[in-house]
Amino acid sequence: MRIVSVETELISMKLKKPFKTALRQVSVADALIVKLTADTGDIGYGSASPTAVITGDTNESIEGAIKNYIAPSVVGMDIEELEAIMRKVESSAVHNTSAKAAVDIALYDLFAKRFNIPLYRLFGGARKEIESDITISVNSPEEMAADAINYVKNGYKTLKTKVGVDGKLDIRRVKAIRDAVGPDVQLRLDANQGWTPKEAIKTIRAMEDQGFDIELVEQPVKAIDIEGLKYITSNVETPIMADEALFSPHDCFILLKERAADILNIKLMKCGGLHNAQKINAMAESCGVECMIGCMIESKVGIAAAAHFAGGKLNITRADLDAVDLIEKEPISGGVELSKNKLILSDGAGLGIKNIDFDGGAFDE
Template identity: 50%
Template sequence: MIIEDIHTKRMAVPLKKPFKTALRTLEVAESVVVTIHCDNGMTGFGEAPPTVVITGESLDSIQAAIQQTLKPALLGMDVTNFEHIFHILHGSLVGNTSAKAAVDMAIYDLLAKKMNVPLYQYLGGYRHELETDYTVSVNSPDEMGEDAVQYIQDGFTVLKVKVGKDDIQKDIERIAEIRRRVGRGIKIRLDANQGWQTKEAIYSINKMAEMDLDIELIEQPVRAADLEGLKMVTDNTDTPIMADESVFSPEDALKVIHRRCADLINIKLMKSGGIYKAELINRLAEMSGLECMTGSMIESRLGISAAAHFAASKKNITRFDFDAPLMLKEDMISGGMVYNKNKIILQREPGLGITDVTSFEEVRK
């Protein structure tokens, strides 16, 4: 099962509604699609979106990393020698985690196809169905309340609410308005995307607890590098705190775990460099008694399929943030996982189950 060629292509799909966080506003979902072709006729698929404000990668840098560094390093290698392949993949260049992730998921797609099983079974097979949350972008309290009601009517029971863009009091107003409109029985988790300072994070989290807003967890309240601040927030609030941007690698996870900076860890393939390193992060967290969530960037059903298969395979991953494809105006992906409102059902076909990615222009390097 020898790697004969690696292709990269670009894909761009408009969003139904602008996606707004404390870090950016996005109106079009762009990504680099990777296909790895082997001598036995099998093809593996992968995807990497550019998220400059988090991973530091652009479309150009992702393609350059794959075509100029990863492709020459991997051509001619046997996919079944995957431990060697992943050693080369992660040792060939520093950073570039999204580029690595796209190649990683294509390799895993091929490995599962070789075994003739869905990827989630190849990785462990704990479950085959997931429940995703739906993200409420940061806007005015009234607009966020309206959006939240719409998502509940669409069948979602868990909301991930973006905060941290401006005044802390406005964030509290936003959450209070959402809770007032959706009532009890709906889970609300917050994602500040590093947008709060340590003291205001502690104040706002405790204030929302006093107001009985019933927040499930708070994701990345402070800057990614501020582990002391993250620990202070965790130590001085009762609401569970989740590390996201603070954890890219297993080494980052070790620091957070050792210092007990957070109660949970959010694993994203675009941060970890793919499934190989994501598995290590989850193992470390599980051994330390920390549950994990698996999330994503703004990706199509291709990238989300890989993340969902990984998440479904592991008992310790208990929360799922896979709503991005539902935000897109078009679905360019044939085959793979399917949505049934808030449920994700993983297919029985081998690998990711992806058969084609349409309507994109090949970028030749």
């Protein structure tokens, strides 16, 4: 089964409501879909989502990296030579993690189809259902509390609350949400690098003192501030999770070595895809550190890939794969289906993607 072509096409998806964090605001989610075709006619699908403020990748840079560097390095290779292909992808260009992730996902989709198994079984087959949280964007305390109530009514048991804009206001935001949903709903916070180390400690301790019962706080300080992250982790009771500080397996090694965080958040767009995600999770598990599988504002192809990976690995103990529930009209069928707060994995070969609709239909299997 040799790779004969790599095609790309952009898809844009309107969100149900604007997605707001300490870093950006998004109303429309773009995704560059990759279609990787083999000489047998089999197709592997991948997807990349531009998140310039985190990965530095844009639609134009992703497409350029795939077309000019990554695709030429893999066309003609046999899908069974997966390790060799992944080395080609990794060495095709530095950085460009979203572009690499898109091709990586398509390669794994095709590889699993070659052996006619669902992707989650290829990764270990730990489970077929993944429970996800859902994100509450940064807004007024009152609006965030109202959003929280609606999400709980829709079946979500864990809420991921965006903070990091103003420490004092963040406390009011979290209090409003906790008061609105009661003690039985799990709350996670994501500061998206928005605090200083001292502000983070002061804010988190205040929430601890007020009994908000926060499960974890994600990336409270700048990604490059590993010392600051470690300082916070060592000085609060609430578990701290690294996100933007973790891109590569090497970043994982440094975080583990420094004991800078309690939990690691793996995102395929940051680490370059499933191949590196496996390396990161294996290192973390070896050190007794649990991982979350996260996402950008992505297409269902990217979410399906992340969910299948989580479905294979027991050390992935948490999931933040809510993008599939943030999109107003889903243009992709198959891969994974949403049932309240759970993602149900497809038992079809590979990712199980059935159809991708580009304004009337394209890439239809």
